[in-house]
Amino acid sequence: MSAKRGRFQKEIRIGEGIVRNKILTGLPKAECQNLFSRLEFVDLPLHSVLAEACENVQFGHFVNSGLASVLNLVANGRSVEVGLFGVDGFVGYPLVVGLRTSSTKIIMQVAGSAFRIRARELAASFKDCPVLRKTLQVEQHVISMQASQVAACNRMHSIDQRLARWLLMSQDTLGGDIVPLTQEFLSHMLGTRRAISYQRGVVVVKNRFALEKWTCECYRAIVDQTQRWRSEAKD
Numbered sequence: 001m002s003a004k005r006g007r008f009q010k011e012i013r014i015g016e017g018i019v020r021n022k023i024l025t026g027l028p029k030a031e032c033q034n035l036f037s038r039l040e041f042v043d044l045p046l047h048s049v050l051a052e053a054c055e056n057v058q059f060g061h062f063v064n065s066g067l068a069s070v071l072n073l074v075a076n077g078r079s080v081e082v083g084l085f086g087v088d089g090f091v092g093y094p095l096v097v098g099l100r101t102s103s104t105k106i107i108m109q110v111a112g113s114a115f116r117i118r119a120r121e122l123a124a125s126f127k128d129c130p131v132l133r134k135t136l137q138v139e140q141h142v143i144s145m146q147a148s149q150v151a152a153c154n155r156m157h158s159i160d161q162r163l164a165r166w167l168l169m170s171q172d173t174l175g176g177d178i179v180p181l182t183q184e185f186l187s188h189m190l191g192t193r194r195a196i197s198y199q200r201g202v203v204v205v206k207n208r209f210a211l212e213k214w215t216c217e218c219y220r221a222i223v224d225q226t227q228r229w230r231s232e233a234k235d
Contacts, residue, residue: 017113021089043113060117066113095123136231153216177204
């Protein structure tokens with residue numbers, strides 16, 4: 001494991017993986033030495049399940065690449081996506097406050113990787129990693145806020161607006177103009193078809209400005225509050 005002085009800014013490795021997760025790269029050096037020895041790099045194929053609703057959380061996962069989807073399950077067995085995240089995210093927030101079970105199902109919508117840590121190892125690391133604990137507490141609020149806003153969006157806004165919001169969030173998470181998602185409903189672009197194209201299992205964002213004009217206020221509300229909280233946490 002190689003590192004720069006202070007916070008990590010350049011390339012570092014844990015086992016076979018280059019660290020890209022923003023929670024990990026934002027930690028002070030003293031905490032990294034303690035935490036990184038407890039992490040294991042894992043590949044996460046498409047549709048990997050990182051958490052199952054109402055089941056014990058065995059591992060925490062610092063997502064290092066790809067796109068994770070937060071799903072709420074309803075009585076008829078269907079699921080509704082209420083959040084998504086990538087390299088800025090963590091799976092296993094109940095562990096941060098001493099709980100054991102997950103309220104949601106979290107799967108990989110785009111294949112990627114993560115650094116995982118056993119639940120008991122994460123708990124043990126908090127004693128010597130106060131920045132880690134605070135960061136996870138902030139990000140837990142971010143994902144909860146996102147879920148609340150998305151739930152309202154799903155109820156109040158048109159499918160066109162929701163699709164635009166979802167694509168913008170996915171692009172923000174993955175970077176670039178290509179969103180490699182293959183869900184069937186993405187082939188039905190409705191009023192957004194002029195801003196995107198669908199080909200060979202990927203969505204290409206051709207006109208982000210058009211998507212931002214088409215989406216509802218929920219996208220900007222999520223982005224602004226996330227930035228606000230992360231800025232407050234640094235004060």
